[in-house]
Amino acid sequence: MVGTTSFVKKLGISVMKVSESKSSSWWYNHHMRAASRAILERIPLVDLVLEVRDARIPMSSEYAQLRKFPSSSKNIIVLNKMDLASHSKTKEWMEYFKELNYIPYAINSHNKDNIKEFLNFLQARIRDIRRSTDSSNTQTTTIMLVGIPNVGKSAFANSLHQIGRISATEKGKLKHATVSPHPGETKNITSFKIASNPNIYILDTPGILPPEILDAEISSKLALTGALIDSVVDQSMLAHYFLSILNFSDEYKKWKNISTMDKKENQIINDDHTQDCVVQSVRGALFQEIASFKGKMKDEKDMIQLIEAQFTTLRKAFNVSLDSFEDANSIVATKLINLYRTGRLGHYTLDTLPRTCE
Structure with a gap:
């Protein structure tokens, strides 16, 4: 279901022209280029990579830079905004990614119970990785969030940070990621603690678009x-x-x-x-x-x-x-x-x- 071809073509071409012309100071600007390099340098150093995608567009919201790294047990596809997508279609996409040997997980980053379940899943996954890599004595795990703009990475990081706090002293030292309805607000890589004993840190990264979109x-x-x-x-x-x-x-x-007649004529909207x-x-x-x-x-x-x-x-x-x-x-x-x-x-x-x- 993608609407009619004419609407897709007309809208798509107008967007592609912005990308191709480089006339926009927002599209793949110097912040994105610098962040892109920093992310590529850090990916091999972290324990897990959470690729956050929009559940409404599970394929179109792919973070293209991850193609440079082979699929592995270190990568998890997080389908955020599941509450805005078709429930049945999200299930089908989950099965599709599993068939391709990816690890998928669907979430609503504003649902506390959902985040709690994901955090439990994440901690179990970390334990498995430590056992398989003989690194069970490691005291700190680092996880990187990556994705295109406005898929909800910062809201997700905040939710994990809030739900994952352990001690009362940590409650008084909250550090929030910048959450905005406007894409491209995160400019730097920021660290958030989401668990203790052992320590787990989330790295929230800026949303990165590809230099050009040709589709x-x-x-x-x-x-x-x-x-x-x-x-x-x-x-x-x-x-x-x-x-x-x-x-x-x-x-x-x-x-x-x-x-449509339920509204009284004199009611002011x-x-x-x-x-x-x-x-x-x-x-x-x-x-x-x-x-x-x-x-x-x-x-x-x-x-x-x-x-x-x-x-x-x-x-x-x-x-x-x-x-x-x-x-x-x-x-x-x-x-x-x-x-x-x-x-x-x-x-x-x-x-x-x-x-x-x-």
Whole structure:
């Protein structure tokens, strides 16, 4: 499920141009180049490498630099943001990675119970490595987190740090990783203690993109999930891409019983687009447009016509009434993408498994 080819191509090409032109001070800037070198130098020295990926794009969010190192028991693929992805598809991707002899683990870095389970798994894995390498007397284990921007590495590091604290004295000396909705905020490699007796340290690293992305489909998925800063992507184009995905999915069918008329006419909707009443209004509006659609989803012209109708309806659902058509659509697009990225409009896995493994 990746939407229509035309939306993927249009969005992907616009992103690729930024990457190829090197005109963006954000794309693979000097911070990323320096961090990339530092990470490559340290990978052979750490005990474990946790490659954090986005569960919505398990393949497209691959950390390309790890290809320079052979797959081994030192590497674990962590599928973060599992709460935003399709549960059944995440299970399939886990099995796929196991078939390739990777060690996968799906997490929600904001779920304490999930982090506790992962920490137990991690400690058991470390014990196995020590036994197999005859290093059971080693007092300190170092683990490196790597990944592309905005897959949630820093939030993951913070959660492991908080859950893994042992003594009350450590509670008073918390050091937090910088967590931001904007990709590329982490600039340096930072160490966090997550366990004692023996000591285990996590190294949080900056998110690194490849110097160029030559695949339009991957570019589109990275843009939609927020791995790229939004200033390099046209928000309306991004919203068109998401709606093409939604329209092909079955997610909207869950909203059948939502009435867009529940909201009183005199009710004022503020700028908080995540308000429950707004979310319900948006869901109901989208369901009605898709359910009443008489065209063919696979026909590009019909799909564009449906999306234009959805934008018109969403202006009412979001209470956007600017005179400028373009400004109104831009606001609608931004609000819509924010709802998608917070999981309020369904759970989607954008990457499809290789045919031989489906």
